Amino acid sequence: MVHNFNAGPSILPKEVFEEAAAAVLNFNNTGLSILEYGHRTAAFEAIMQEARQLMRELMALDEQHEVLFLHGGASTQFMQVPMNLLDLKDTAAYTDTGVWAAKAIKEAKLFGKPEVVCSSKDKNYTFIPKDFAVPNDAKYLHITTNNTIYGTQWKKIPVTSNSLVADMSSDILSRSMNFNVFDLIYAGAQKNIGAAGVTIVVVNKNILGKLKRNIPTMMDYRNHIAEGSMLNTPPVFAVYTCMLTLRWLKKQGGVNAIEKINNQKAALLYNEIDRNTLFKGTVAVEDRSNMNVCFVMNDANKEKAFLDYATQHQIIGIKGHRSVGGFRASLYNAMPLSSVEYLVSIMQQFEQNNPS
């Protein structure tokens, strides 16, 4: 059995793979593949509807919030958010906590005046800034709730009178919070929600439609709301895998239940990193991500050997991002506790074989 610690696209529940594969051959006993199935059919509309409803339920969204399944990846949201929320003269507050946050800031400059209210860049993004002020007139405060590359996570969502916007690509549905305090949440599906090729947007509909700008049809959230995420041909199969994954999450007991397991998994691995004489974590302890666990070796020369050892033992996807080096083990919702226990055991074996 392969243990897949990829940062994304990443592991999904086994039953999702099985049901998705079955639907590629014969969807709902129609004799048709889901890949040839029309999106404007009752059966697909039911899938879209169920996916949306499961998101609403799992996030306990109120009536003001709409759930969209869009094209383009989270990277498209970097531009689509300010395009929908900022006039050219408007200010928005951005927190600079990693590569993805920085990309969001870059795109916002084309549509308004992003103001960077805090940054951990000069410490290679190894912590989450705590003290910063948000200008009153900022149309929104943008945070990246989990920084996939550096392995930091906002443990406390900032309390602010401004509108809150969050890139939750790498920790959506992994921990309980009041999702209704956000006016806009976006996330590429390919970590906690499904396969690559679809992006989730949760938006408070009251914040839309306030700009002078002419928004292109495909970029205007209101059009996607009006058409139930079927403004054009949706990525049918990607939406289907989301629906299956969300069903699975509900069966696990939802966000509260998965959060407990996620806490267990992360604690297990961080404890081993701390205990093990060969390894150390790379970020401020209080900001450690439960999703992406970044670590290095005290002796960097041993890193190649450990990577090889892990690979020989069917552990894949733990090579760190090139801007951090070392290792990153991603522990998304679908990652079983047993795989984390296994990784820990491999770290222990390696320590025994390579005393420091």
Next chain:
Amino acid sequence: MVHNFNAGPSILPKEVFEEAAAAVLNFNNTGLSILEYGHRTAAFEAIMQEARQLMRELMALDEQHEVLFLHGGASTQFMQVPMNLLDLKDTAAYTDTGVWAAKAIKEAKLFGKPEVVCSSKDKNYTFIPKDFAVPNDAKYLHITTNNTIYGTQWKKIPVTSNSLVADMSSDILSRSMNFNVFDLIYAGAQKNIGAAGVTIVVVNKNILGKLKRNIPTMMDYRNHIAEGSMLNTPPVFAVYTCMLTLRWLKKQGGVNAIEKINNQKAALLYNEIDRNTLFKGTVAVEDRSNMNVCFVMNDANKEKAFLDYATQHQIIGIKGHRSVGGFRASLYNAMPLSSVEYLVSIMQQFEQNNPS
């Protein structure tokens, strides 16, 4: 066996379904699903590379043309094309030959000055305009090579000194032509190329980078070229099904070979529509699409009965678009001749049972 005449998402080759389903369970014997497979891996890069190379080969593209696999659907290209090719004061010539063409014109207004050089709208888009002039200063001439909803097709690509841009969503790779005369071609994959969730753009790289406009990162074709369609997480599985479908097309003998079969299929069905006393075609004979065959019944009151009869006989997807009514049978590359023969036999049976 179900005969799927859907307009899109639509039938794909059976072996594509089988290989795609197998990869969802176990991709390339890795023990991993393709849905959990990282896009920045040698194996996926090879898929992207092969898909691109197959497009180049099947279209016989020259070195100036780049092939991209993008997010967003063809509808996003309605805005992305003028965003990349027009400054606000620039003119572009658009041909108004259907609903999709009209949508392209609408988006172009946000980025430049589209000029409608011909239209068949007042005849409900039942023909392709032949006589029209393109202003010399138009940055490009935009055509929709096949009008999916109305069932018309440009049999002769206009010869013009202007740059040529084409929406080929519904007939790409279905007939031979010199694809290099186009400076930009776009197509949603979900008809002739693969599953929904990825869009193909073929662009002459020399036409890019000439604008004053600041183009958002995800909208700038140059960025996607530079990153080999991996500027952000690509829709991995959708790209994979494209690659499989393109492999299949190559095995069939490529565009020339499939064109012959497509001609046969279309001739068979149009001949029956003409011969059969109950049915008639809806568009000018010389502009009849080989991809989407639109027809109605002389007695509109019989249409429901024929649709029911066809459905009982495992024929699906032939209901016409609401703006045309009647029937539309889509005969994309993967539709076997035998299914068209079968549809014809059902039309004949219905005629015998319901003499006019």
